[in-house]
Amino acid sequence: MSTADRSVFFNRTHTDDLIAYLAAAPSPYHAVAGAAERLEKAGFRQIAEADAWDGAVGGRYVIRGGALIAWYVPRSAGPATPFRIVGSHTDSPNLRVKPVPDTGSVGWRQVAVEIYGGVPLNTWLDRDLGISGRLVLRDGSTRLVQLDEPLLRVPQLAIHLDRQVNDGLKLDRQRHLTPIWGLGSVDEGSLLRYVAERAGLDADQVLGWDLMTHDVQPPSYLGRDRELLAGPRLDNLLSVHASAAALAAVATADGADELPYIPVMAAFDHEETGSESDTGAQGPLLGRVLERSVSSRGGNEEDRARALAGTVCLSSDMGHAVHPNYPEKHEPGHQPAPNGGPILKVNVNNRYATDGVGRAVFAAACERAGVPWQTFVSNNTVPCGTTIGPITAARLGITTVDCGIAALSMHSARELCGADDAFLLASAIKAFLEG
DSSP states (O other): OHHHHHHHHHHHHHHHHHHHHHHHSSSHHHHHHHHHHHHTTTTOOOOOOSSOOOOSSEEEEEETTEEEEEEOOOOTTTOOOOOOEEEEEEOOOOEEEEEEEEEEETTEEEEEEEEEEOOOOOGGTOHHHHHHEEEEEESSOOOEEEEEEEEEEEOOOOOGOOOTGGGOOOOOTTSSSOOEEEEEOOOOHHHHHHHHHTOOGGGGGGGEEEEEEOOOSEEEETTSSOOEEEETTTHHHHHHHHHHHHHHEEEEEEEGGGGGEEEEEEEEEEEHHHHHTTTSSSSSSSHHHHHHHHTTTTTTTHHHHHHHTTOOOEOOEEEOOOOOOOGGGBBBTTTOOOOOOOEEEOTSSSSOOOOHHHHHHHHOOOOOOOOOEEEEEEEETTTOOOHHHHHHHHHHEEEEEEEEEEEEEETTEEHHHHHHHHHHHHHHHHHHHHH
16 A cells, blocks of 8 residues: 555545644643543543542543643552553754743834743744733633744845845844734734733733734645645644544553553653743652552552552654655664654664664564554764653653654644654554553
8 A cells, every 4th residue: 555545545534633633732731621521531630740649540640731641440450550651742943931021123013922941043034923821810710822923024125135145044042033923013012912802801800821822824745646645733742643543542442341451652842942841841749649559449658559550651752754855864774764664763862762672662663553663873973851750760760662753843833743653653652552
């Protein structure tokens, strides 16, 4: 069967749902809400961290800001039953609104932004941008806001005024990345008033907020045979979506109550800025959830230690496909291709957590799922990034494997991957969670 035929018959339903998920998740808070909605349909129920937990069987999840931890307790689980964890992250590089957002220059109204994460700055030029995020109200509740309309734009300088632009574009992060959103003098408080009104609120009801920009062009299939997927935030919402789909499938399958492991989904925030937050992988959230899960089933510290000793984590994040215009940037013997299946990410300097044991676990899961897989290793002259994998391994002392799918234009305002790979990754994660 050709690649094009596989796209139509093999996984189109999963990818269609991924496209809908991406469009509805312009911020980490929306990403969490969308994942929770899908888990709710599979019978999962939200519990509060401040409440007492019991050891009831079934699916549970907790939400803290832009992070979500979900798990399914089979009827057969005991206090020392190990976990199978799939980790991902909900944040993506973008332009985020500053605390005093209203600014302007020479008759233009603008919005002050701060650069979040590792952003290829030129990819945010001349794009129609919306605003999304959350508003925090006087009563302590939060309201999600998503304005999918062309409100902002970072205009590039015309070539007539920069004749050398094609010899190397130079962008100053402070001066050149400020979006415009109208004409006139600076109107202090106008952005917050506008966003609050669009959310059905008065501005004086809002005491705090976390707002950011997003490209309003929707994700879509691409190419002659629609075998590619182009869209924003593929890194790493594709993995969040795959994790939620896999966990829901495991929890609703025949034999769910006899699983040898407790399957867990951990979607963290702030991975793109180092994971050092209460909702990041370096924080205590996952460890506390696992500890409380053991305790709620009557376990003690000894049971927790035994459970973690048998636990494995699959850290799922995007990787690099070989770029046809820059093949010299890639390792000649390891060139992952779109629609070639999930990639195993390896780095001997522990930028990725994969070792031989983890490789065997990953290979076995792909084999059980019947999906192909590939290996990614960086060119020795091009240092690789890192993931939540090494952080999770170090914090919890558990076997951890780094994987993902191959993509182009990582961290761009719009990224590109194979349309089949999302389903193939979800299938491998499901097999991994099942043990």
